[in-house]
Amino acid sequence: MAIAYIKKESNNLILYDLEGRIISRPPFADGEVIASGSDFYVSETPDGYHTYDVDGVLLNSYSKEIGHFVKVIDDRCLFLEGETLRQYDKNGYDSQNSSALQLKNSDKKSNRREKLEKAGSLFITILIILNAIAAGVMTYTEDNTPTEIWLNHFCDISILIFIIEIVIRIFCRKKPLEFFTCEDRGWNIFDLIVTVISSLSFFTGLEGIVGARAIRILRELRLLRVASGISNMKRVLQALLYSLPQISWASLFFILLYYIYGITGVELYGECDEHFSSLHRTFLTLLQLMTMDDWMNITLSVMETNPMAWIYFSTFILFASYILVNLIVGIVVDSLNEVHNQAMSSSTDELTREVDKLEKQMQHVKELINKKENKDNA
Helix, strand or coil: CCCCEEEEECCEEEEECCCCCEEECCECCCCEEEEECCCEEEEECCCEEEEEECCCCEEEEEECCCCEEEEEECCEEEEEECCEEEEECCCCEECCCCCECCHHHHHHHHHHHHHHHHHHHHHHHHHHHHHHHHHHHHCCCCCCCHHHHHHHHHHHHHHHHHHHHHHHHHHCCCCCCHHHHCCCHHHHHHHHHHHHHHCHHHCHHHHHHHCHHHHHHHHHHHHHHHHHHCHHHHHHHHHHHHHHHHHHHHHHHHHHHHHHHHHHHHHHHCCCCHHHCCHHHHHHHHHHHHCCCCHHHHHHHHHCCCCCHHHHHHHHHHHHHHHHHHHHHHHHHHHHHHHHHHHHHHHHHHHHHHHHHHHHHHHHHHHHHHHHHHHHHC
């Protein structure tokens, strides 16, 4: 007695045979029936595909992340797994090697692995933040106090955890070299460099050469790993790196402007005002003028003996404070927009590639089905 067609009625299904007689009325609460065999049927839910017997008992489940259901042929379920067309019976056994599919377990393992990765990333981020707080607290503590010793031990343990985390990230891949060649290789190398440099405090010989205080400063580089753990900070750092070439040219013009105004200031006002007594002292004064820090007092002091000095100060402030600074800000903002557009374009291209790949797979499936049907008819 084979299933001919299925009708849904309320929360039940009605299974009919070829002569129109009712086979059974199994309960059915969710999903949509998409295919049937002689003594089972297949339903689709947002999570995956499920096979049931005539009494509505669940036989097997198939995750959509693993493959896509195609159709039922000769009581075999055809699934597209990547670019391979596989056949399974109603209980999830491979028709070729009769090995049972652990689909639910593999799905759970995949979800468990994702949860562990997210939990590990969150743990590392929290540890970095705690290290930042500890570094700030240690600036208020005296050397060799119980608090300072305890915080140092905490920082040393944290560095050890960072080392273990990097080692796990390298050797838990199928090929360790993928750590340096994958899509996120730039951030991986950045994390590795920061971790190695901040871990130098474990080498006591180096501490004796460089000094304990210098090694402590190197340890604070581990705080930079916050940038690689938060996507928004990644985007900002990428924008800064992307804008470096343009900023370098703007900085060159900035240096030339400083040098010209520095020499001019020494020549015009070096004898009458200490702010312009030497070239390096003039550079510091120009920096103070650019930041608008007490610039009026400097200007009025020089103008007491040089009334036309307002031309020198006003033009420098106009070029340095308003034009060049805003130019650099504009470059950074433009770079940030460019990085954002590249990220959006990358996401769109990836989606397009996935759609194209799926279309090719479906075309391949159609060709395989047609070949099989022609072979069965022959």
